[in-house]
Amino acid sequence: MTVHILGIDPGASTGLAAFEGGAITFLKTIEPHSIEHNLRHYKPARVVFEDSRLESKVWTTAGSRAAALKIARNVGQIDAWCSLITAICADLGIPAHGISPTAKGAKLDAEAFALVTRWTGRSNQHERDAAMVAWPYRRTAL
Numbered sequence: 001m002t003v004h005i006l007g008i009d010p011g012a013s014t015g016l017a018a019f020e021g022g023a024i025t026f027l028k029t030i031e032p033h034s035i036e037h038n039l040r041h042y043k044p045a046r047v048v049f050e051d052s053r054l055e056s057k058v059w060t061t062a063g064s065r066a067a068a069l070k071i072a073r074n075v076g077q078i079d080a081w082c083s084l085i086t087a088i089c090a091d092l093g094i095p096a097h098g099i100s101p102t103a104k105g106a107k108l109d110a111e112a113f114a115l116v117t118r119w120t121g122r123s124n125q126h127e128r129d130a131a132m133v134a135w136p137y138r139r140t141a142l
Helices: 032-042 065-092 110-117 125-137
Strands: 005-009 014-020 023-030 046-050 096-099
Touching: 005 032, 005 125, 014 032, 014 125, 023 032, 023 125, 032 065, 046 065, 046 125, 065 096, 110 125
Parallel strands: 005 046, 046 096
Antiparallel strands: 005 014, 014 023
């Protein structure tokens, strides 16, 4: 199956959003170890992913050093998954680029997401973030 644009929100629960003709065709959540399998299966023409490496600072309101260290570890894992996406796409010849979390914009709840995208199916936050990171590119000519 080939998709035009594949949006990815990397994380312990990785969100995927596929676009054809500017419309969302599916949303799904996968585990990070299956990122490569999904890229090979869907053969997207372009990948757009939320890239934590593009943020110059990690904002935290953690009240303790332990909480701040936990956040740092989680961001480090996501940075590694971003590097993995970049490398896999390069190996497969798929154009890919990251978008910073700030540039992606605020998180949308299901109701706001439906108003913006006209998606009427179920969705979770990871899938919505994957869709919104790729949203500006959904009609990109290849």
